[in-house]
Structures are given as C-alpha cells and as structure tokens.
Amino acid sequence: QVQLQESGPGLVKPSQTLSLTCTVSGGSISSGGYYWSWIRQHPGKGLEWIGYIYYSGSTYYNPSLKSRPTILVDTSKNQFSLKVNSVTAADTAVYYCARVHIAPDYFDYWGQGTLVTVSS
Amino acid sequence: SSELTQDPAVSVALGQTVRITCQGDSLRGFYASWYQQKPGQAPVLVIYGQNNRPSGIPDRFSGSNSGNTSSLTITGAQAEDEAAYYCNSRGSSREHFMFGGGTKLTVL
Numbered sequence: 001q002v003q004l005q006e007s008g009p010g011l012v013k014p015s016q017t018l019s020l021t022c023t024v025s026g027g028s029i030s031s032g033g034y035y036w037s038w039i040r041q042h043p044g045k046g047l048e049w050i051g052y053i054y055y056s057g058s059t060y061y062n063p064s065l066k067s068r069p070t071i072l073v074d075t076s077k078n079q080f081s082l083k084v085n086s087v088t089a090a091d092t093a094v095y096y097c098a099r100v101h102i103a104p105d106y107f108d109y110w111g112q113g114t115l116v117t118v119s120s
Numbered sequence: 121s122s123e124l125t126q127d128p129a130v131s132v133a134l135g136q137t138v139r140i141t142c143q144g145d146s147l148r149g150f151y152a153s154w155y156q157q158k159p160g161q162a163p164v165l166v167i168y169g170q171n172n173r174p175s176g177i178p179d180r181f182s183g184s185n186s187g188n189t190s191s192l193t194i195t196g197a198q199a200e201d202e203a204a205y206y207c208n209s210r211g212s213s214r215e216h217f218m219f220g221g222g223t224k225l226t227v228l
Contacts, residue, residue: 037217039219046204046206046219046220046221046222047155047157047163047206047208047219047222049208049216049217049218049219052217060215061216062216062218063216096162096163100217104151104153104170104172105150105151105168105209105210106153106165106168106169106208107153107155107163107165107208108165108168108174110162110163110164111162112162113162
C-alpha cells in the first residue's frame with residue numbers, strides 16, 4: 001500500500017519561501033508510470049493543482065502560479081518537494097502531495113495534507 | 121474553455137439517484153477522474169477512466185462520458201455519501217491538470 005506524508009513548517013512569513021517535503025513509502029518514485037504532484041486547497045475552497053514531477057526530473061506547473069513553485073525529486077530518499085517563493089497570505093492553504101497514475105490519468109494516493117499559514 | 125465547470129451544490133433524497141456533472145472542452149479528449157472529499161479529510165478517488173472504481177469504492181458509484189461532459193452517478197445515495205465531489209482532467213495543453221470547482225452533495 002503506497003503512502004504519502006507531507007512535512008514542513010506550518011507557518012511561513014510573507015515574502016519568504018514555503019518549503020514542503022513529501023515522503024513516499026510502499027512504492028518507489030523511480031518505478032515510472034506515475035507523476036508526483038502537489039495540490040493545495042485554500043480554506044473553505046476547492047482543489048488547485050500546483051504541478052508535478054516525473055522521476056526523471058521533468059516538471060510541469062500550473063501556469064496561473066506564475067513560475068513561483070518549484071518541485072524537485074530525491075529518488076535516493078524516495079521524496080519529492082515543493083518550494084513556493086515570495087509567499088503572501090493568498091498562499092495560506094492545506095497542501096497535499098499525491099501520486100498520479102498516467103494513462104489513464106488519476107490521482108490515486110494522497111497524503112493527509114498539511115496546513116501552511118502565511119503570516120508575520 | 122480551459123476549465124472544468126461543476127454545479128456548486130446538489131441535493132438528493134436518501135436512497136435516490138443523483139448525477140453530478142463536469143463540463144469542459146478538454147473532456148472531449150481526456151477522461152475525467154472523480155474525487156470525494158469529506159470535511160477535514162484528503163480527497164479520495166472514486167471513479168477513473170471510462171468507468172472504473174478503485175478497490176473499496178461501492179458499486180453505487182459510476183461514471184459516464186459524452187462530448188464535453190463527464191458525469192458521476194450515485195445510485196441509491198447513502199448518508200455517508202454526503203461530501204464534496206471534484207472532477208479532474210488534463211487541460212487542453214495536455215501537460216497540465218485541472219480540477220473542477222467542486223459540487224457539495226447533501227443527502228436529505
């Protein structure tokens with residue numbers, strides 16, 4: 001059974017960088033056939049796809065986030081990470097990591113989510 | 121359009137059938153997947169591909185597709201089905217994904 005777990009600071013100051021890590025267990029990021037993705041949910045709102053990474057390092061991001069996110073993968077630790085620079089209060093959200101099965105595409109395993117609050 | 125549109129809220133009487141829809145141009149080329157989210161919990165995949173259910177999802181959940189519309193049907197809705205439901209698909213650029221705005225299902 002694949003499991004994902006988000007970790008990182010729950011409080012980030014405005015203009016700083018949000019950094020989260022997703023640790024994958026029960027399966028290898030290097031196995032191929034999947035994207036590894038980040039999704040966020042603003043309080044009381046819907047889901048917003050942030051981006052994904054393939055084990056090779058290829059990435060793609062939501063164009064609406066204007067190049068602020070960066071997703072990296074560390075196959076040796078079976079982890080992938082998210083950085084969002086220049087955060088504002090609008091980045092306050094629950095952040096989820098998830099595995100994406102490719103063709104057909106679906107998000108089959110999710111982390112429990114972690115709340116990140118941007119505040120001074 | 122480069123978005124997926126869902127009705128914000130739908131209600132159904134206990135034991136009746138409800139259809140939740142998702143509209144978007146990208147659905148002409150890509151299947152939608154559907155997620156159930158209860159308050160304070162992570163989303164759970166309920167339907168993917170043409171009409172597939174992950175292990176553990178009751179068979180009262182089914183999916184269908186026609187043109188630019190994907191539908192999630194719950195046949196015989198139960199109280200525990202009360203939740204928000206989100207569709208997801210690739211966007212028209214093929215590389216990115218997007219979620220619909222979500223439908224809050226109330227079971228009366």
